[in-house]
Amino acid sequence: MTEPIGLRGRKKLQTRRRIEAAALELFGRDGFDGTTVEAVAAAADIAPRTFFYYFSAKEDVVLADYAGRLQRIVDQLGQRPDDEPPWEALKASFLVVAADYDSERQEIIRRFRIMAATPSVYARSLQLQAGWEDAVAAALAERMGCQPTDLYPRLLASCALSAVRSSLQHWIATGLESSLPKLVEGC
Incomplete structure (x- = not known):
């Protein structure tokens, strides 16, 4: 069972979400490369250095949902x-x-459009996906009673991630148009 988030944690989460919303809005309007961290900070009503407290780079804002989704899979x-x-x-x-x-279609399409149009975001997504493969292979190896470095859990993780x-x-x-779960189910 997870512990309730305190006031400080809620404020941090609100700030993070405000930065994400401002950045994604600006990326959609001005383009990823046409948007500065300073512009995102101004739109989110924070200092530019505060941006870097929450995100290491602009690319990480677009891919902010990756860590949570990976944890959900594991x-x-x-x-x-x-x-x-x-x-x-x-x-x-x-x-x-x-x-x-499937339930977050508009948000997903917005993030994927930015990723598809921006080589640095796409490259960062590939780095994160390699981490996903490691994490899924490790979870699968634990479940199977073998080492994460064994070929079979790594192969399964790689195939599953490629299919998805x-x-x-x-x-x-x-x-x-179709349902993403139905597409994944067909794999």
Whole structure:
């Protein structure tokens, strides 16, 4: 069970969300490269150095949801039945996150448009996805009783992430017409 967030934690979360909202609005209007940290700070009513307390770079604002989504996948994987085959456990875990994406369509498309148009954001997303593979492989290895460096959990994690990434790209390319969970389910 998670502990309730205190006043200080709530204020930090509100500030982080305000920075994200301001940055995404400016990126959409002025372009990623046309938006400075100073402009984001002014729009979020913070000092520029405060921006760097919350985000190490502008790219991380666009990808701010990555850490939470990864944790959700790992948590879901840990809650799957022990006797469930590894691929099915992975798929079920990714389906939960796919449903989250499905319910946040407009926010997802806004972030993905910025990522697709900005090489530095796309490059940062690939770095983060490599970390996802490591984390999912480690969670899967623990579940399977083997080492995270073993080939099988790494292979499963890599295949699952590729399948989800392809499903997500197809979902966005086709105008979000289908259901992302249905696309992931088909993998």
